[in-house]
Amino acid sequence: xxxxxxxxxxxxxxxxxxxxxxxxxxxxxxxxxxxxxxxxxxxxxxxxxxxxxxxxxxxxxxxxxxxxxxxxxxxxxxxxxxxxxxxxxxxxxxxxxxxxxxxxxxxxxxxxxxxxxxxxxxxxxxxxxxxxxxxxxxxxxxxxxxxxxxxxxxxxxxxxxxxxxxxxxxxxxxxxxx
Amino acid sequence: xxxxxxxxxxxxxxxxxxxxxxxxxxxxxxxxxxxxxxxxxxxxxxxxxxxxxxxxxxxxxxxxxxxxxxxxxxxxxxxxxxxxxxxxxxxxxxxxxxxxxxxxxxxxxxxxxxxxxxxxxxxxxxxxxxxxxxxxxxxxxxxxxxxxxxxxxxxxxxxxxxxxxxxxxxxxxxxxxx
Amino acid sequence: xxxxxxxxxxxxxxxxxxxxxxxxxxxxxxxxxxxxxxxxxxxxxxxxxxxxxxxxxxxxxxxxxxxxxxxxxxxxxxxxxxxxxxxxxxxxxxxxxxxxxxxxxxxxxxxxxxxxxxxxxxxxxxxxxxxxxxxxxxxxxxxxxxxxxxxxxxxxxxxxxxxxxxxxxxxxxxxxxx
Amino acid sequence: xxxxxxxxxxxxxxxxxxxxxxxxxxxxxxxxxxxxxxxxxxxxxxxxxxxxxxxxxxxxxxxxxxxxxxxxxxxxxxxxxxxxxxxxxxxxxxxxxxxxxxxxxxxxxxxxxxxxxxxxxxxxxxxxxxxxxxxxxxxxxxxxxxxxxxxxxxxxxxxxxxxxxxxxxxxxxxxxxx
Numbered sequence: 001x002x003x004x005x006x007x008x009x010x011x012x013x014x015x016x017x018x019x020x021x022x023x024x025x026x027x028x029x030x031x032x033x034x035x036x037x038x039x040x041x042x043x044x045x046x047x048x049x050x051x052x053x054x055x056x057x058x059x060x061x062x063x064x065x066x067x068x069x070x071x072x073x074x075x076x077x078x079x080x081x082x083x084x085x086x087x088x089x090x091x092x093x094x095x096x097x098x099x100x101x102x103x104x105x106x107x108x109x110x111x112x113x114x115x116x117x118x119x120x121x122x123x124x125x126x127x128x129x130x131x132x133x134x135x136x137x138x139x140x141x142x143x144x145x146x147x148x149x150x151x152x153x154x155x156x157x158x159x160x161x162x163x164x165x166x167x168x169x170x171x172x173x174x175x176x177x178x
Numbered sequence: 179x180x181x182x183x184x185x186x187x188x189x190x191x192x193x194x195x196x197x198x199x200x201x202x203x204x205x206x207x208x209x210x211x212x213x214x215x216x217x218x219x220x221x222x223x224x225x226x227x228x229x230x231x232x233x234x235x236x237x238x239x240x241x242x243x244x245x246x247x248x249x250x251x252x253x254x255x256x257x258x259x260x261x262x263x264x265x266x267x268x269x270x271x272x273x274x275x276x277x278x279x280x281x282x283x284x285x286x287x288x289x290x291x292x293x294x295x296x297x298x299x300x301x302x303x304x305x306x307x308x309x310x311x312x313x314x315x316x317x318x319x320x321x322x323x324x325x326x327x328x329x330x331x332x333x334x335x336x337x338x339x340x341x342x343x344x345x346x347x348x349x350x351x352x353x354x355x356x
Numbered sequence: 357x358x359x360x361x362x363x364x365x366x367x368x369x370x371x372x373x374x375x376x377x378x379x380x381x382x383x384x385x386x387x388x389x390x391x392x393x394x395x396x397x398x399x400x401x402x403x404x405x406x407x408x409x410x411x412x413x414x415x416x417x418x419x420x421x422x423x424x425x426x427x428x429x430x431x432x433x434x435x436x437x438x439x440x441x442x443x444x445x446x447x448x449x450x451x452x453x454x455x456x457x458x459x460x461x462x463x464x465x466x467x468x469x470x471x472x473x474x475x476x477x478x479x480x481x482x483x484x485x486x487x488x489x490x491x492x493x494x495x496x497x498x499x500x501x502x503x504x505x506x507x508x509x510x511x512x513x514x515x516x517x518x519x520x521x522x523x524x525x526x527x528x529x530x531x532x533x534x
Numbered sequence: 535x536x537x538x539x540x541x542x543x544x545x546x547x548x549x550x551x552x553x554x555x556x557x558x559x560x561x562x563x564x565x566x567x568x569x570x571x572x573x574x575x576x577x578x579x580x581x582x583x584x585x586x587x588x589x590x591x592x593x594x595x596x597x598x599x600x601x602x603x604x605x606x607x608x609x610x611x612x613x614x615x616x617x618x619x620x621x622x623x624x625x626x627x628x629x630x631x632x633x634x635x636x637x638x639x640x641x642x643x644x645x646x647x648x649x650x651x652x653x654x655x656x657x658x659x660x661x662x663x664x665x666x667x668x669x670x671x672x673x674x675x676x677x678x679x680x681x682x683x684x685x686x687x688x689x690x691x692x693x694x695x696x697x698x699x700x701x702x703x704x705x706x707x708x709x710x711x712x
Contacts, residue, residue: 019253020253020255020256020257021255021256021257023257038255046254046255047251047252047253048251048252048253048260048262048263051230051251051252052229052262072225073225073228073229074225074229075197075198075224075225075226076198076224076226076270077198077199077212077216077221077224078199078204078285079199082224082226082269082270083265083269083288083291084226084262084265084266084267084269084270085226085262085266087261087262087266087291087293088261088262088263088266091260091261091262092254092260092262095261107256109295109298110261110295111294111645111675112292112293112294113261113265113292114290114291114292114470114516114648115265115291115292116289116290116491116492116516116518117289117290117291118491118492118494118497118499135472135511135514136472136474136511136514138474140698141645141698143472143474143514145501155491158491158492158499158516160470160472160514162645162646162696164675164698166674289467289518290468290518292648294669294670294694296669296670296672296675296677313652313689313692314650314652314689314692318520318522319520321650321652321692323679333669333670336669336670336677336694338648338650338692340468340518340650342496342520344496375609376609376610376611376612376613377611379613382612402609402610402611403606403607403609404607404608404609404610404616404618404619407585407586407607407608408585408618428581429581429582429584429585430582430585431553431554431580431581431582432580432582432626433555433568433572433577433580434554434555434560435555438580438582438625438626439621439622439625439629439644439647440582440586440618440619440621440622440623440625440626441622443617443618443622443625443647444616444619444621444622445618447616447618447621448610448616448618451617463612465654466617466651467650467651468648468649468651469617469621469649469651470646470647470649471621471646471647472646473643473644473645473646473647476643
């Protein structure tokens with residue numbers, strides 16, 4: 001299956017253990033540049049992608065794709081994959097779609113995420129792709145939409161997000177976390 | 179810390195490995211009864227709660243609380259806990275709040291989830307509680323709201339959900355997944 | 357301007373005062389058929405479209421367009437058009453996009469609507485079009501997305517919706533409103 | 535009925551025709567002060583409140599209530615009040631709840647609104663109250679929740695919102711609308 005081969009080639013480039021991106025890289029590079037470096041293994045993959053088994057496989061301006069694998073370890077009590085797994089993939093693709101539009105010096109944080117669950121994700125569903133596309137990017141707010149699909153194009157979930165965009169230099173003295 | 183002791187006592191009752199609830203139990207018991215049995219270790223905890231380190235710790239009609247632990251394994255690329263982890267806890271508490279109101283013979287599926295991220299969840303944030311409360315339960319639709327807070331009451335995220343309610347007997351011949 | 361001419365031709369067909377569609381018509385006709393009849397003036401336009409000055413101007417399976425005119429009568433306290441006007445147009449286009457996919461005998465009700473406001477709608481914004489497109493229609497749930505744009509393609513707002521689909525015959529004995 | 539008397543007393547104070555608040559008042563006064571002045575008729579009521587027949591009737595820090603009257607002029611094609619009317623009242627109460635927390639010099643704009651429709655609003659529903667309450671207000675983002683209820687406490691719809699908060703002085707040179 002072509003999807004599997006594509007992911008395998010990307011994963012093979014990742015020789016470092018998963019880790020966050022070094023803060024200096026975050027501040028100095030454009031979103032597109034940064035995301036490409038993560039995809040190509042020049043920067044580490046994030047820990048969550050290892051824990052929930054999904055991987056960044058396509059990046060272009062305003063569009064990002066992750067591929068993930070439903071596992072028994074992600075089951076909810078009723079025997080399908082937990083909506084949190086679906087939400088994680090969709091959150092990743094929509095936030096990164098916004099990020100891919102930001103120049104160096106700009107950061108973002110996800111303000112809200114809205115997910116619609118269309119179909120149960122089951123053990124035999126096979127690999128799924130979460131494709132995020134920018135809808136709008138302004139100076140302070142960016143929005144994007146995402147879809148989670150299988151290789152036949154069947155839709156499992158869709159989402160939208162709103163991100164807050166800021167100057168990384170402002171962020172240091174005005175932390176949103178307080 | 180009281181939160182930790184409370185969780186430890188609940189976890190000690192779980193001697194079985196994580197697994198979905200057996201389908202017969204799902205069909206024959208009320209939501210409240212089922213959730214209590216999961217909490218008390220009479221039924222297994224779901225696999226996702228092991229993978230993402232969160233646990234059901236309180237259940238009453240219309241209100242459910244999960245407790246979770248931010249870990250380095252859940253980090254996103256920018257060095258905070260991925261919004262997908264936050265979404266997983268909130269999805270769990272709001273869906274279970276609706277479930278806790280359903281009599282035996284009724285099932286539900288989450289149709290949509292909306293999460294607002296208020297503050298970054300960081301390594302030193304400590305345990306968080308996701309509290310879900312029902313807003314409205316009708317014959318076909320249930321809604322609930324949830325909040326993710328630390329032990330001091332600081333808010334990290336909040337959510338709402340919409341669930342579809344159905345007769346489990348109907349579900350068998352009319353699967354939403356097709 | 358072409359948009360204005362198109363709307364004028366449609367409005368000219370409406371000789372009856374605005375009114376809800378007769379219940380018998382709702383039960384016996386497909387959504388597509390019904391919406392076309394409203395557009396063509398064979399059935400009355402709804403009262404809200406008169407009050408908030410917007411009109412159904414395009415209908416095809418899974419896609420519906422309304423055209424509306426920002427007026428001073430719709431201003432909020434801060435001197436731009438109230439988000440409720442924007443929400444009304446977007447709610448209309450996404451709900452009707454779902455409706456356009458339903459066969460005779462099926463009804464729907466909007467369960468939830470999510471709107472993102474991208475740009476202020478001002479007095480001199482000119483006519484806007486709200487275009488709704490179906491994302492997914494199953495046996496019980498339908499979802500759609502909508503965009504509000506001006507004649508140059510500039511985006512003012514976007515939305516998604518979730519609708520509950522039911523048999524009109526069931527609705528009579530099982531009213532959601534109780 | 536007490537609700538009607540209360541509204542009548544407030545409306546009696548409004549001797550000026552509906553109009554937006556003068557920009558100077560917007561810039562120089564706190565949100566709470568401004569909203570109280572609108573309620574007390576010292577500043578005009580907004581045009582939309584006249585068009586859709588709803589009125590600001592309670593204001594305190596973090597909590598705002600509007601009262602509205604379902605009318606035949608707000609009907610959708612299927613003979614109940616259009617969800618856009620419901621959305622307008624809920625948008626108003628949640629946005630003003632955020633506004634009521636802002637000091638002079640701070641402005642806000644609504645970034646997104648999410649509405650759940652629980653029950654049909656019908657001609658004989660009687661007056662409804664939309665109560666908005668702040669959930670969280672930070673330096674750049676505010677969130678609030680709202681509920682639409684009748685005099686018996688029956689719930690018709692509920693909502694959440696996300697607002698962007700900014701310095702009014704910044705807004706002048708960095709308009710979000712471009």
